Amino acid sequence: MKTQHTRSQKRILNFLQSVNRAISAQDIYVELRNQNQGMSLATVYRALEALKREGALQVRMLSNGESLYSCTQQDKHHLTCLECGKSISLDKCPVQELETQLHNSYKFKIYYHTLEFFGLCNICQAAQVSGNSEDRLGLDPA
Amino acid sequence: MKTQHTRSQKRILNFLQSVNRAISAQDIYVELRNQNQGMSLATVYRALEALKREGALQVRMLSNGESLYSCTQQDKHHLTCLECGKSISLDKCPVQELETQLHNSYKFKIYYHTLEFFGLCNICQAAQVSGNSEDRLGLDPA
DNA sequence: GCCTTTTTTCTACCCTATCTCAAATAGCTT
DNA sequence: AAGCTATTTGAGATAGGGTAGAAAAAAGGC
Incomplete structure (x- = not known):
């Protein structure tokens, strides 16, 4: 299956592995921006969606409607x-x-x-x- | 603790018991309206929140951000x-x-x-x- | 019946997430 | 490396579930 990731997907994966905790899309957006690896919010969501579908990360929804993403673990x-x-x-x-x-x-x-x-x-x-x-x-x- | 429910809470509880499946707040709003037991959307949410807190019903979130409510069961x-x-x-x-x-x-x-x-x-x-x-x-x- | 407290309504609003579409990038082929 | 195509990205508008605030309505107590 397609195992090649886009640049954005790689950045997000790396970041999630480095922080090693569940984090929201909005926070990923901010944090990557701080690391000069910024991308648009839409891209963050798209990358997360793609990674989710291939099982590379897992999602947990909070009751306020926001999702927390983390490495599959x-x-x-x-x-x-x-x-x-x-x-x-x-x-x-x-x-x-x-x-x-x-x-x-x-x-x-x-x-x-x-x-x-x-x-x-x-x-x-x-x-x-x-x-x-x-x-x-x-x-x-x- | 306070076991008395408001009229809206009773209506929602009754409805959930009668349908006996998980249903969204928006759908509850529409269905109750059809049964001439209508109330505003804000009231639906507030009643659900109150019932949730006392453990009278349970919640399951979908990935699209909407919550499904059902009787505790x-x-x-x-x-x-x-x-x-x-x-x-x-x-x-x-x-x-x-x-x-x-x-x-x-x-x-x-x-x-x-x-x-x-x-x-x-x-x-x-x-x-x-x-x-x-x-x-x-x-x-x- | 009158006053106080709780509940409900209505409307405006917040926030997460998605859509659109043009611009940029990556991947091929030669 | 140049040119072409398909994929990815950015930016802003938009959708949609849910919430907040203040005024109106209903319920309870005396």
Whole structure:
């Protein structure tokens, strides 16, 4: 299959490998610009779309509608609070076996999976019982 | 905690229970309007947000940025093609045990989890090997 | 029935992502 | 290296889901 990447795709791949964390398209745009490897926003999105389709990176959507991109890698999952939006990273993942089964039964070529738990973190639970609505902290998703 | 729901919240909950599938906010808006239970779009979103926070419903985001809402229910997961966007529903889920562990170790009150596999469906795999880019079919996500 | 609080509406707006199309670049062929 | 074609990129306009703010409407309490 086509394994040659465009210049933009290479830049983005390199960048993602160097930062080694999930990052938004807009942030990639800014960061590459700082490194004098800038490209237009449309190009960023196009390159990400292409890389996504060939399984070279994986995507995780936040509830605010923005997507975080990262290199395809070992299982990295999250525990996310519905109240404050804060995410905790997890290590364990019990789905490897199921993935193999799915591959066989659906003839699906699986690139990666997402697994995320939603609920209330201990802080927001406490806030709810005492005075209601301490309202959302501005915590960044990890 | 506050278990009383507003009129709008009740209408939405009822509707979601009656349809028993994941549906977008915009579609809820239209459907309720058809049933003469209409409300403004802002109200739909606000009610959904409130219900989400109390764990009365769960959310699944599509890659186009729209969210599908459904009643909190048994595990319902998906196998999604990155090329054509089509989703297959799954039954199996191996994460129940992990959920319990997380609840204990993080003191997180877990409402639900999402599990989704991404890759290429058999059709899009075939399309890639033969003539490249048969380009995306307009299949609806399930 | 009147006042206060909550809920709803309406409209304007934000932000992520996509489309369009012309300009630039890369890849071939000679 | 020059010329030609196909691919990639840039810039700005546009789409579309979702949000914010303030005024109107409805619900609750006395």
